[in-house]
Amino acid sequence: MVDGVILAGGMARRMGGNDKGLVELAGKPMIAHAIDRISPQVTQVLINANRNQDSYAEFGYQVFNDNESGYLGPLAGMVTALAKTQADYVMVVPCDCPLLPTDLFIRLHAALVAQQAELAVASDGEREQPVVLLLTPKLLTSMQAFLDAGNRKIDDWYAAHRYAVAEFSDQPDAFVNVNTPEQKQRLAQAIAR
Numbered sequence: 001m002v003d004g005v006i007l008a009g010g011m012a013r014r015m016g017g018n019d020k021g022l023v024e025l026a027g028k029p030m031i032a033h034a035i036d037r038i039s040p041q042v043t044q045v046l047i048n049a050n051r052n053q054d055s056y057a058e059f060g061y062q063v064f065n066d067n068e069s070g071y072l073g074p075l076a077g078m079v080t081a082l083a084k085t086q087a088d089y090v091m092v093v094p095c096d097c098p099l100l101p102t103d104l105f106i107r108l109h110a111a112l113v114a115q116q117a118e119l120a121v122a123s124d125g126e127r128e129q130p131v132v133l134l135l136t137p138k139l140l141t142s143m144q145a146f147l148d149a150g151n152r153k154i155d156d157w158y159a160a161h162r163y164a165v166a167e168f169s170d171q172p173d174a175f176v177n178v179n180t181p182e183q184k185q186r187l188a189q190a191i192a193r
């Protein structure tokens, strides 16, 4: 079993504070693109949102928040998911990458197994993507300890673990990330072409 967790808990400041997952891109809300890419790959989809939860619930998947976790940042969403999951794996993706690979899980999993790693992170061939991760519930205590010590940076957390890197250099747009209205505009035009 694998839970697919879509992170939509940020403030989207660069998007002008509009809830990024709900902003429309090429005819549908941004998170709907991530859902379309991820849902065929996982046992269930979970949406991590800290506001507009009723709107997120309309996509038909479980919505959870991390408002009471006492933590901040994307790791707050991840640690909350790890604490509640019943699955063997938790695959984490952001809500603002509309072109995520359709073979994301299979390749993260293959990398994890092949490298006998504790977790796997995706890479576009140049840069690791710290919010695109394959995790197991065993990592919960380590993540909690990291957060309890006042840390927040995801790559600092996983660097302390044996981690595998799954490269997607064959899919140059896989992790195109929409943070600003200008980036959204550009991607919408590219999708329309």
Ligand SMILES: Nc1nc2c(ncn2[C@@H]2O[C@H](COP(=O)(O)OP(=O)(O)OP(=O)(O)O)[C@@H](O)[C@H]2O)c(=O)[nH]1
Residues within 6 Å of the ligand: 007, 008, 009, 010, 011, 012, 013, 014, 015, 020, 048, 066, 072, 073, 074, 075, 076, 077, 078, 093, 094, 095, 096, 131, 179
């Ligand atoms: N749960 C949770 N998720 C977050 C938090 N901050 C960012 N994220 C998620 O992590 C992913 C990458 O974050 P960013 O692209 O920086 O998004 P953001 O923080 O909303 O946007 P900016 O305010 O413009 O940086 C997105 O899917 C966000 O929803 C947070 O504090 N809590």
Ligand SMILES: [Mg+2]
Residues within 6 Å of the ligand: 094, 096, 177, 178, 179
């Ligand atoms: Mg982003």
